[in-house]
Amino acid sequence: MTGDKYVLVTGGTGFVASHCLLQLLQKGYQVKTTVRSLNRKQEVLDMLTTGGITSFRNIQFIEADLTSDNNWAEAVKDCAYVLHVASPIHLHLPTHEDEMIRPAVEGTLRVLKAARDAGVKRVVMTSNFGAVGYSHKDPSTLITEDSWTNPNEKGLSAYNKSKVLAERAAWDFIEREGRQLELTVVNPVGIFGPSLSGKLSAGFELLKNVMDGTMKAIPKLELAIVDVRDLADLHIRAMEAPGAKGQRFLALSGGTITLPEIAGLLKARMPEIGAGISSKTLPDWVVRVAALFNAKAKALAPMLGINRKASNAKAKSVLGWQPRSKEEALLASAGSLIKYGAIKTVHKP
Incomplete structure (x- = not known):
């Protein structure tokens, strides 16, 4: 992108956002990113350095929080696109689900209103599989972007409920008062792949518990997986492609894998830690x-018994997306756990 137009990525310290920033800079875009405190600017710069960025002249930082109106007008100023990747942070399980839902819905609307008022062309929003597939009961048919989770689904977590309600609120906003603003939504499944820092995301914790022997027996949990590098690539494709306007895109490598199968993969491919993994x-x-x-x-x-058999055909056909295998994503995550010393017990073969 030439000229004085920027791409804003919200929540720059996050796992997905850091990879979005990395790829945007590699493609020559001018970027802005929000952080909840400018004290965390160096965290982002360190991650980008790990990813191979050597010049930071094309990145700007703005202190902004999804729970406050402060600085969002500045964040979206001169931006052609916004990748709204950030989610409100919760350091503990909320005592009431509204503690998680309200900030997610209000934060999304805050970003959309600021983007609309600044004349942004398109917002690409990160939702999740929880907004798509948790009410799909027929395991014989693939889940597609036409599916929606019922927010009142029995057993739905507050996190997934917050995601489906935030996405619904986003589409309603665009329809009612979005004016010229375009919206595209990306719905990822479980996100794995390499981390650019030692601050590891939630998916890594599950993998760590398998690898270091914390799990003495492995639950028969079925997962669908996407590599964070492919997820960032999909966000940028959804930003750039004219045909992505008004669309949702499921982000998954294809197929599912169970936690016991993941344990078997790690045992076979990473013998240096395999002895600690339960069979x-x-x-x-x-x-x-x-x-x-x-x-x-x-x-x-x-998460038990959820049908995760979903299709990635739309992202492939509309956007030309070609994701890595789920095995490659998992092994890259395992490699990051070892690289950053998160695995306490490393067994020699």
């Missing part, structure tokens, strides 16, 4: 009982 599987009913008194089991229980 035992855990029946679903045991996880559900454990969830009554164990926080980790409580976090896993709602």
